[in-house]
Structures are given as C-alpha cells and as structure tokens.
Amino acid sequence: MFSKLREHADFKAKLEALNRSLATIEFTPDGTILDANDNFLAAVGYTRAEIAGQHHRIFMEPTDAEEAAYTAFWADLRAGKFQAAEYRRLAKGGREIWIQATYNPILDGAGRTRKVVKFATDITAQKQRNADYEGQIGAINKAQAVIHFALDGTILDANQNFLDTVGYPVEAVRGQHHRMFVALEHAASWEYADFWQRLNRGEFQSGEYKRQAKGGREIWLQASYNPVFDASGRPFKVVKYATDITAEKLRTADVAGQIEAIGRSQAVIAFTVDGTILEANQNFLDAVGYALTEVQGRHHQMFVEPEHAASREYQAFWADLRRGEYRSGVYKRRGRNGREIWLQATYNPIFDMSGRPFKVVKYASDITANVQARLEATAATKQTLDNVQAVASAAEEMSASVREISGNMAQSKAAVDDIHQRTQAADQATTQLQEAAQAMDGVVQTITKVAEQINLLALNATIESARAGEAGKGFAVVAGEVKSLASQTTAATARISDQIVQMQRISGDVVGLLATISETVTTVQSYVTGVAGAIEQQSAVTQEISTSMQTAADGVASISRSLDRVAIGGI
Template identity: 30%
Template structure:
C-alpha cells in the first residue's frame, strides 16, 4: 500500500513537471545546445521570433544567431566556458534574426547534467524583450538628448504600460522645461542686450563724467581766479570811490573859493566906482582951483608990482591944479580900465564858477556811479565767492559721481558678461524654435553601440507571455 502511494505521488509529480514544461514551451522561447554550442532543438516560439525554420537551425552553431562582433568577443567565450563548467546565467542577450534585425532576449542559460553528473546539454529559456528594449533605448536616447540640450526631442510612447508612462511623463517634463528654457532664452537675450546697452551707456557716461569733472575743475580754477580778480577790482573801486569823494569835496571847496573871488571882485568893482566918484570930485576941485588961480592971477596983474609974488603963487597953484586934473584924469582912465578888467574878471570867475558847478555835478554823478560800481563789485565778489564754494562742492560731488559711475560701469560690465555667459549656457538647449541645429547625430552615436550599459540584474523575473514582458 505504501509503495502504491509513493508510485502515485511520483506519477503526480511527473504529471506536474510535464505540465510545467508545457507551460514553458507555450510561453517561452526554448533552445537546446550541445556542449560545443551546436543547436539540438528550438521550439516554435524561438523559431518564430528569429524568423528561422527548424531545418535551418538544427545542427548549426549558436553563433549563427548572434551578431559577429558579439560571437567573437571574449565575453561570449567566457560565458560558454562557464556554462560547460556547470554555471548558469540570467541576463539580457543580443541576437540577430534571419533578416539581420537585432533581437534582445531576457534569458537563462543553464547546463543540464545527466545522472552520472556529466554535462549532457545546455538549455536557453527566455523571453523576447526587443520591443521593451527598444522602448528603453528610446528613453535612453531622450535622456541623452536632454543631456545634450535638445529640448525638441520627444520619446515615442510605447504600448508597454510602464515604459509608456515613463515616456509620457518624460515628454511632458521636457515640454515644460522647453517652455521654461524658451522663456529664459528670450529673457536672457533681452537681459544680454540690455546689459550691453547699460554697459555701453555706463562707459560713455563714465567718459563724459570724467570730461565733465575735468572741465568743472578747470571752471572752478577759472572762477577762483575770477573771484580774486573781482575782489581786486572791488578794492580798486572802493579806492576810486574814496578818490572821487575827495575830488568832489575839493571841487565843492573850490566852488566856495570861486564864489568868494566873485564876491571880492564885486567889492573891488564897487570900490573902483567909489574911487571914480572921488576922482570926479577931485577933478571938480582942480577945475575950481584952476579958476581960482586964474582969478588970483588976474587980480595980481591988476595989483601990479605988489601982486607979482601972488601972481607967481597963483600961477603955481594953477599949474598944480592942472597937474591934479591931468593926474585925476589919468587915474580915472586907469580906474575905468581896471573896472573893465574887473568886470571881465568877474565874468570869467562867474563862468569858471558855472563850469566848476557843472564839474561838481558831473563828479557827483561819477561818484554815484562809482559807488554803485563799488557796491555791485562787492556783491559780485560775494556772489563769486559763493559760486566758488558751490563749484568746490559740485567738484567734490562730481568726483564722487565719477567714482560711482566707474563702479557702476564695472558692475554693468560684470552683469553684461554674466548675461552673455547665461545666454551661452541657455543656447546649449535646442528648442522647437531652434530645431534647425542637428543634435541627433551624437544621440544616435551614443546609443548605436548595441547593448545598453545598464542591464537587468541576474535572475531577473520572467514575466508571463513571450513578447516583451
């Protein structure tokens, strides 16, 4: 009874094992090799995937299913030597279909040992992951394109659910990034142009400010010299004002002297007129004396010898009277001439007084003008002093502004350089607006070497289904 139960259990296990083998045959690509890599058997899944018939592969070497470079590589030789030593491997392996297309198999190579422990054959059980591999390569190309700045590159969306979701998310992220980078490129271009304009304007402003500072410094020196000159002119105007004031006072004193001279001339004229009156009296007295002397001579002649001495005296008196008359006449003539000269002198002195009065008025006018000039010059001197002070302060401010402009120029130049650097960095990204640049070549070159650098770990899970689990 016990043996019957064991026999039944073994039969059940064999039935289960056959069922499992049936599932593998139905869902997996199975190919068997001799230890020297000769193909012993290939199931329909494998033949369909590779595009061969069973007759075309049986008795052929496994290398016919591989790319020549991989079949001759040290990696492949090491793999087969390890299989012959009893090791097994699970990995992604490249193949070539009959038409020469590249196939990728997620497979397990495993040696099959006999009861005597000797290697009987090697079995390869795997799943076609070419479609999945292609989708992963598309994602890899997209990442390489992103690394190279090609934001116009989009990944084809695979019908494999998980990889399709990755492709969609990648495309949406790149689209968003493209929008941001496009905006940044536009802004950076504007910033670069603006920064260059600011830098150029700052340079020109710096040059103009330096020129202005130099001109202002020269102007300040000129104004300072002008201030000194105006101060000297103001002092000279004050001195002239004092001199003119003194001249005005002297002219006024001279006017008084002239008036006194006129008054003295008038008095002399009056005295001359009085002397003329006195001379008239003397002339009358001389005439009367002469008449008396004449009468005395007549009487003396009548008296004869007795009146001779008296006649002599009368003759002498008459002679004196005549001489007095002549002298009085001469004096009168001289006084008349003197009166004429006095009148002329009075006229001249009067005219001199009038001219002196005019001179006094002119000097007064000149004195007023000189006073105004002196006051104006003093005001100008004070104003120029204030201007000179203001120019000094303005010069200091201008020098400070010049230093600030130099700093601003340096800062704007730095900003222009940074903006240019930003534009250069952003220009590395290719957007749909700049898709004329060919960045596909390096992307294809980077992925054209065959197997991807990242492979699935050994003993990766085998999914249900033959194609692209």
C-alpha cells in the first residue's frame, strides 16, 4: 500500500513537472476542450473560460478543419492512437503559432479512450527562424552555385547552378573528390592539403579560386567554404557557396592589361578629388624629374605657376573634376627647378559604387619637344607669312602694271588697226586717181588728134587761100588763126600730157609706198596683236599668281594661328 502511494505521488510529481514546463490541454474523445494550463493559455492568448466547452477546431483554419484528414485525426485518437508532430495552429485573433505536440489518448479500464491530453511546446520562434534560414538557403541556391562535401573532400551533393557552372550532371560528381576541379599539380601540393586540414579544423575559407570545369575548361569562382557543425560543435561537413566570376575575371584581366599597357606607354598620376597626389608611375616621375616620395601627399599645384594656382580658372578646374567632369587638352606644367614641360593629358574622374567621384587619374604624354618645335615653327611661319604677304603684294602690283600695259597695248592695237584701214582707203583713192589720169590721157590723145586735124585743115586752107589770091586773103587770115589755135592747143595738150605722165608716175610711187606702208602696218599689226595676246595671257597668269599668293598667305596665316593655339598653355 505504501509503495502504491509512493508511486502515485511520484506520478503526480511528474505530471506537475510536465504541467510547469509544457503547454497542456485536455479534450473529450470528440475534441471538446475540457481544460488547459496557464502555459497553453499564454501560447494561444485565450482565457480558460473562452475555450472551455469549445471544440479543438477553434485553433484551426476553417478550411483545414473541414478536410477529411482532420476527421481522421480525431478518429485515430478515439481509437487510442498516439499522435505527435509539428502543428500549425491559430491563436486568438487569427495569429499563427507553431507547436511541437503530442496528443495522448487516456484509456479507461476497458481500453476505451475517455479523454485526450495534449502536451505541447511553442516552437513559433524556432519555426520562424527555420523558415528564415530555409528561405535564405533557398535564395542562396537560386542565386549561387552550392556544393556539399564530406570533411575528406568527397562530394555529397550540388545544386543545379554549380552543375551548370562546371558542366557536369550530378551523377558525375557525387562521390568524387573535390580535386576533380583542380589542376593535378595543385591537388598534389602542400597548399591544397593544408586547405582541407583547415576546413577539418572548422576554419572558414574564402577567396577567388581557379578551378577546372568539364573538359579542362578554366573557370574562376568567388567562393566561401563553410564548415557545418553538429550539436557538439564538431564540423561534420563543408558547404561551399560560389559565384562564377570567370567573365568578370576576364574583363578585369583585360582592363588590368589595358591599364598596364597605358602605364607602360604613358605618364600616369592619381589624385584625390581635392588635388592631393596619391601615386604616380615612373613615366610621370621621369617627365617631371621628381621621385615618388617627393610628390606623394603634395598638391597638384606644385606643377603649375604660382599665379596660375591662385587663379579662379584653376579653382574652377578642380571644382569641375570634383563634379565628375572629364577634362583634356595640352597643358603647360613645371618640372623640377621650374623647368617648363608640356603635357597632352586627360583628367579622368573615377566613380565609386554610388556614382560619386572619389579620385582623379591623369593620363599624359610628354610633348615638350613637339611644342618647342611648334613654337619654332610658329616663329618661322610668321616670317614666312610676312614674306608671302610681301610677294603677294608685289604680285598684286605687277598684276596692276600688266593690266595697265595690256590696256595701252589694246589702245595701240586699235590705233594701228585704224592706220591700216586709212592706208587701205588711201590706196583705193590713189588707184582711183591713177584710173582718172589714164582716162585724162585718153582725152588728151583725142584732143591732140583733133589739133593735128585742125592743123592739117589750116594748112590746106592756107594752100587754098594762096591759090585763091586776093579772094583768099581773108580765109588765109582765118586759117592762120586756126593754125595758131591748133598750135596752142597742141602745146597745151603736150603740157597736160606731161603733167598727166608726171601724175601717173607720182601716183605709181604713192601706190608703191602705200603698198609698203600697208605691208609694214600689217606686220606691226600682227606684232601688236601677238604682244597684246601675250600681255593678256600674262595678265591672267599674273592675276592667278596674285590670287594664289593671297590664298597661300591666308593658309600660312591659318597655320600660324593653329600653331599658336597648340602652343597655348592650359590649366
């Protein structure tokens, strides 16, 4: 009897201990709530009076309570079948809670269920943590390549992202060792063995890793190797989270190669956005004649004239760079001991991940020799310009003189043409005069013949008057007068004939002279025409030379201005 009492007390103490540590609720076999302890009431947020006599379904979603599985759940409990699991339930106000619970049928002496006692633990916070962890792991699996290893490096599992990265199906990697992804010489190295020893000690590893995909294809992974610990704090596997950075690595290598190439061929210096010198390569240091330690930490203004460093223009230059504005040009700078140097340079703001400029990199080429040559060329060009302008001016004056000579020759040609025409007209008049003299000679010949006939008639009349005696004296006188007139006519006609002969002789001389003059005028006319044509051609050529020289002068002036602009110092 005493032992039964002790067992009963022991059993009661155990129930009280469970009641203190667990949430407890009792139901009839059909699910009607009989009672609940304070732990359970605190978990669901109800008072005892609010739930006593209610059915268990008040803790369920209405749709879940209507399902066949819920009906079967209570049927199994009535049949005395124990139930245990994690359950989603609704607290007061529809708040979701999760419980780890056991539903325990309490049997009577006949083996029938007389009530159901539920012991529960509120695991809502743990469930939410687990959901958070699972969500994060799910997100990681979506975004990253994940692979699981045993501590000896044997592959346990891999997600699809990892398999796509390495180009293998899961069957080809599961059970294989991690060394299938590394080069043979690296797998045999002390470094690789130490890597896995560290992981076995539970040491986290991360970095960029060169690996081999299917077919020996080179890939680069940004990865972390994460030892996973058991409840005793001992590592029991390793999970690797990785991102394929092969393309980025190639781009980085390409950019680095380009920057390295620029660094070999150009002078490079980096500044903070306020102009403080951060670093400079050897090309730049050689150009300015300083060592790195002499420029690092100093301001850019050490390379410019003091008056320029104090100018508003210089302040605006750095203000523009701080705003992220690119600048380029030809800049006059000072090297060691104030030595003048010229740089063809670009100032390039570098932006951070937020798009804000955080430093300025300057790429430059030393063009001092070129600029000095240009300055000399500018001086020579200005001298050439003066010479060309002088020649152009002389050519213009020569062109004006030629135009004047051309005009005079044109007037001379017109005068010679007029003389030629007048000579031809005089020649025609002389010809007409000669023809008239010839006609007058015919008339004189006719008069001479008439005078001879008259003379003959007078002689005959004298003879007849002599025969007539006294009767013929008067006729004789008339005959004498007629003879006298005939003699005078003959004498006059002889003189006229002599004058006509003389006129014909003079006319012939005039014709000969006019012919000679005409030939000479024609020769002179051909000469004048030729000279006028040559002068006209020379005038055109001289004008073309003058235009060309003026164009050359404009070109030389343009070159001079361009060289002046090239030689002008910048910021």
